Amino acid sequence: MRSFTSLVLLAGVASAHYRFSKLVINGETEATEWKSIRMTKNYQDDHGVTDVNSADIRCFQMKAGTGTATVAAGDELGFVADQGVTHPGPVQFYMAKVPDGKEINTWEATGNVWFKAASIDGTNPTGKTSGFTWPTYNKKVTSFVVPKNVPSGKYLVRVESIALHQAQSAGGAQFYLACAQVNITGGGNGTPGPLVAFPGAYKSGGPGLIFSWQTTSYTPPGPDVWQG
Ligand SMILES: *[C@@H]1O[C@H](CO)[C@@H](O)[C@H](O)[C@H]1NC(C)=O
Numbered sequence: 389m390r391s392f393t394s395l396v397l398l399a400g401v402a403s404a405h406y407r408f409s410k411l412v413i414n415g416e417t418e419a420t421e422w423k424s425i426r427m428t429k430n431y432q433d434d435h436g437v438t439d440v441n442s443a444d445i446r447c448f449q450m451k452a453g454t455g456t457a458t459v460a461a462g463d464e465l466g467f468v469a470d471q472g473v474t475h476p477g478p479v480q481f482y483m484a485k486v487p488d489g490k491e492i493n494t495w496e497a498t499g500n501v502w503f504k505a506a507s508i509d510g511t512n513p514t515g516k517t518s519g520f521t522w523p524t525y526n527k528k529v530t531s532f533v534v535p536k537n538v539p540s541g542k543y544l545v546r547v548e549s550i551a552l553h554q555a556q557s558a559g560g561a562q563f564y565l566a567c568a569q570v571n572i573t574g575g576g577n578g579t580p581g582p583l584v585a586f587p588g589a590y591k592s593g594g595p596g597l598i599f600s601w602q603t604t605s606y607t608p609p610g611p612d613v614w615q616g
Contacts, residue, residue: 473525481532
């Protein structure tokens with residue numbers, strides 16, 4: 389009886405989490421999972437990452453990529469969360485350009501190579517406790533516009549949903565994330581930045597990773613969004 393109850397509880401917990409496994413390009417959803425997103429370690433149970441110092445905070449990947457999507461600069465690029473984004477918190481998008489001569493399926497994207505392309509923050513118009521609303525909450529698709537001025541070429545695009553419901557203390561924030569492989573066409577000649585590393589960009593218990601019902605103002609972690 390006890391083990392049965394535990395199983396039911398585990399199933400309940402798992403179904404509240406999510407994975408990002410399909411892209412939506414200008415409204416068109418990929419037909420299968422992991423087509424141009426590197427398969428993540430939570431591909432079965434949808435669990436999140438909690439250790440911001442682990443390599444999993446970069447792409448959470450199980451294995452190398454297999455496919456690359458083509459996306460034009462200025463297009464809307466979305467990620468599908470299988471269960472929807474069922475936890476409150478911001479969703480952010482980072483990009484890293486694959487260096488010339490590197491293979492997109494296997495490039496590890498270590499070091500200061502990531503810039504923040506977009507951030508969907510919460511709002512608290514009344515400034516009161518428990519006053520936040522999160523635009524991505526319970527949404528299946530979260531998307532951003534690929535900066536028009538980003539140079540053309542191969543990129544990893546990292547989506548990150550930071551779940552804050554258990555972030556009252558260090559290590560409580562949960563990260564749901566994945567890296568897509570895209571070939572950007574029709575780009576510009578901007579110089580994206582500032583560039584940060586994963587791990588490295590976030591500190592356990594640091595800015596943007598502590599949140600409680602008493603929080604009245606909030607800024608997501610990481611660098612400023614690149615203003616291309
Ligand atoms: C990316 O797109 C360009 C322009 O269409 C093309 O020449 C190149 O072969 C593509 N690269 C990949 C890896 O798909």
